[in-house]
Amino acid sequence: DAGVTQSPTHLIKTRGQQVTLRCSPKSGHDTVSWYQQALGQGPQFIFQYYEEEERQRGNFPDRFSGHQFPNYSSELNVNALLLGDSALYLCASSLGGEQYFGPGTRLTVT
């Protein structure tokens, strides 16, 4: 049984560009959450998707948006990238309980 997978592993973008990160949840999980982890910090909650809708959102600007597909996979989109968006982006899936984390996508904005 594959766990949570994320793509791509690494990504380098230029300030002002847009980026899309992808997440496939653990088999049977219907809820996907996204986190941003800056270097040396703990992950910060961005938002959570359930039944293709954003269920809860952390303190992130509207430049951060997401989507969940009928197969429960999810995308995180970030527009107008800033240097401060450079971080490890983690996806976690769950079935109403414990969250299981993917390996993350390392985004570098130059």
Added chain:
Amino acid sequence: KQEVTQIPAALSVPEGENLVLNCSFTDSAIYNLQWFRQDPGKGLTSLLLIQSSQREQTSGRLNASLDKSSGRSTLYIAASQPGDSATYLCAVWGLYNNNDMRFGAGTRLTVKP
């Protein structure tokens, strides 16, 4: 607003030592508390999940305790090994469910052979 603090930020010990990592949180109205391990540049691996009605959980050489009234949790690692070197993060769940988990900044542990 829930704030989670982990002390110390970094810890270096010789192999074989027993050690304690600390986590404190400002709002005792939590659902669960969870300890994770993170290797450099990698995702999170769950170590122990303590439900709000529990006071501790054990897995192998790891033992985690929870005192909601004082807003504290500790992770005890017995007989540390070089393979235990990693960053250890604690996270508290929101009051009703796993939405909006709040993490501490972690303790970076180095176990020297």
